[in-house]
Amino acid sequence: MDFAKLLVARFFSETLGMRYVGDSGGVMWFEEGLNRVAVVAYFAEVYEEAELYKRVGELLATPAAKVYLAVLPEAAPFIDPKYLKTQGVGLVVVDPSKGPDGVEIKIYAKPRPAPPLDTRDIEPIKSALVQHLETQLKKIEASLYEKLRRYIDEKIEEARRQLSAAPKQEAAAKPSEPPTAPPGSVADNEWVKILRSRKREA
Amino acid sequence: MISDAYRLKYTFGVDFGTSYVKYGPITLNEPRVTQTRGLFLRDLPESVKMRIPPEILSRGLVVGDEEVRKYLSSVRDVQRNLKYPLKDGIAKRDDEDAWKVLKELARFSLAQFPQADPDFEGWLISIALSALAPDYMYKAFFDIYTELAQEFKIYAVTILPQPLAVAIAENAVNCIIVEGGHGNIQIAPISFALIREGLVALNRGGAEANAITREILKDIGYSDIAREEYAVEMVKRAVGLVPKNLKEAIRTAKSNPDRFVSKVRLSPVVEVEIPREYAWTRFLIGEIVFDPNHEEIKSYIEQSRLHIENAVIGDVTLYGEMDVATAVITSLRNVSVEIQERVASQVILSGGAFSWRVPPGLEDVAVNSVTRVKIALEEKNPVLASRVNVRLVAEPQYSVWRGAVIYGYALPLSLEWSDSTKEGWYFIKGRSQ
Numbered sequence: 001m002d003f004a005k006l007l008v009a010r011f012f013s014e015t016l017g018m019r020y021v022g023d024s025g026g027v028m029w030f031e032e033g034l035n036r037v038a039v040v041a042y043f044a045e046v047y048e049e050a051e052l053y054k055r056v057g058e059l060l061a062t063p064a065a066k067v068y069l070a071v072l073p074e075a076a077p078f079i080d081p082k083y084l085k086t087q088g089v090g091l092v093v094v095d096p097s098k099g100p101d102g103v104e105i106k107i108y109a110k111p112r113p114a115p116p117l118d119t120r121d122i123e124p125i126k127s128a129l130v131q132h133l134e135t136q137l138k139k140i141e142a143s144l145y146e147k148l149r150r151y152i153d154e155k156i157e158e159a160r161r162q163l164s165a166a167p168k169q170e171a172a173a174k175p176s177e178p179p180t181a182p183p184g185s186v187a188d189n190e191w192v193k194i195l196r197s198r199k200r201e202a
Numbered sequence: 203m204i205s206d207a208y209r210l211k212y213t214f215g216v217d218f219g220t221s222y223v224k225y226g227p228i229t230l231n232e233p234r235v236t237q238t239r240g241l242f243l244r245d246l247p248e249s250v251k252m253r254i255p256p257e258i259l260s261r262g263l264v265v266g267d268e269e270v271r272k273y274l275s276s277v278r279d280v281q282r283n284l285k286y287p288l289k290d291g292i293a294k295r296d297d298e299d300a301w302k303v304l305k306e307l308a309r310f311s312l313a314q315f316p317q318a319d320p321d322f323e324g325w326l327i328s329i330a331l332s333a334l335a336p337d338y339m340y341k342a343f344f345d346i347y348t349e350l351a352q353e354f355k356i357y358a359v360t361i362l363p364q365p366l367a368v369a370i371a372e373n374a375v376n377c378i379i380v381e382g383g384h385g386n387i388q389i390a391p392i393s394f395a396l397i398r399e400g401l402v403a404l405n406r407g408g409a410e411a412n413a414i415t416r417e418i419l420k421d422i423g424y425s426d427i428a429r430e431e432y433a434v435e436m437v438k439r440a441v442g443l444v445p446k447n448l449k450e451a452i453r454t455a456k457s458n459p460d461r462f463v464s465k466v467r468l469s470p471v472v473e474v475e476i477p478r479e480y481a482w483t484r485f486l487i488g489e490i491v492f493d494p495n496h497e498e499i500k501s502y503i504e505q506s507r508l509h510i511e512n513a514v515i516g517d518v519t520l521y522g523e524m525d526v527a528t529a530v531i532t533s534l535r536n537v538s539v540e541i542q543e544r545v546a547s548q549v550i551l552s553g554g555a556f557s558w559r560v561p562p563g564l565e566d567v568a569v570n571s572v573t574r575v576k577i578a579l580e581e582k583n584p585v586l587a588s589r590v591n592v593r594l595v596a597e598p599q600y601s602v603w604r605g606a607v608i609y610g611y612a613l614p615l616s617l618e619w620s621d622s623t624k625e626g627w628y629f630i631k632g633r634s635q
Contacts, residue, residue: 196612
């Protein structure tokens, strides 16, 4: 890694507090919390405008939440800040002659819509989560059902007690109509006839 | 004029059993039940006295299951103040506390059925007492209800013996009622009325089955459990067996004890096990009620571990060692020969002492009470046994009350109480029809 690149890596990790992940295909990757930040360093002695915008195009194609283009001060005349701002691309100017202080963010990158996640890794977590939620839901459902059942049983029992107490009180206060005929068990009892036939003793 | 319709509403039955009083008007399907006991509110701390309603405090005692429980913890000396007034259905003449409790029970039972009917002229009270109840008990109960008539409307009172009430409830006009209680067994021949001359009483019952269970528990090594009456009763109910033939049952149990080994869980922490070498003793528990005349049972008596002896209540002798079949035959012999066959046609067993079950798989050696009595009658008198129909009452707990209310409904109000026949209505305040 050349010195300018080293300065960029140091600036992003130590000054901005990002975690340096690695370098792949000329793109330096950093992590800022859960967001991935891509930095393309284009350091050349002679800058070509077409090459510059080609690099910006590459940056826009990366699946990163924020993208930065790192250039030497010599590239400044070729860059249209308006274009970068509208595209949301950040610009970092690196001056190796100034050492660690030679890195400056000229334009801050705008957050880009997150790229679609790789659901293959999430699927097992998702299914485990669904399962856990279902179990919890069933438990809550069961406890709710149990509480509800107990509540209803108590209320029914209360109502029954009141119902059975009501006729008793009613009977005490206002007796029901007298039965006109004896119930079967009494009417059919042979003893009734026998006892009825008893006469006053002489 | 008291009509039949009135009597179908206002006849009130009270069965004064040794353990429970069953009471209520004829209109109930089942009587209300409360324990035959009262709690005297003596030795009360002043702080407790302040919480008790003055009318209860002035009477000095409470009855009724809930009421007694409510004050039980407040009374310092429960042993002395919790009174069970009846022993074998009898209250002693001079036991003032017992009579106070009986009066309170009578008041308690009536107070639960207040009447606001303008046509209500008073209750027709029908009381069922033990067949052994002496004359003074009849008089005392009439006095109690005469006093209560100031508080409740009472038209008239009658008293009938419990075996007669059972016969009425069972719609059996000619029969022998064998009532097996906790303390004694009464054998009462009935033919259109109780034949008092034929009354035979045994001084045995559920209590003797408990006593032998207690001794067996001590032998096995459960002396601590044997001290608790409740635990003994539980063990008796769970392991007690009535043998078809005691000798054969013991032989079978000794030759194959594993069949008769039993465990009873009395509580989550107490379990009683009848081990192999004592498995045969299970048959003694049931047999003692029916016939204690076996050497296996006698050995307990000889060691003074069991007391089975005669007793006298009033003019009735309660036999200690007489077996049930002999008692039935003795009772029958005191009945006029002319009606003996009719009376013997039905032997009706009632009461807790005859409540025995046969565990599945032991049917070859164990039987229920009905079969045991049949077998015993066959051994003593095959001719009689061939003509007799032995059965258990349909409602062991309520049959006396049911019989009492039917008696109160049917007995003519023109029949005034007679001390000689012990039949008729006792009218309050000299009221008569």
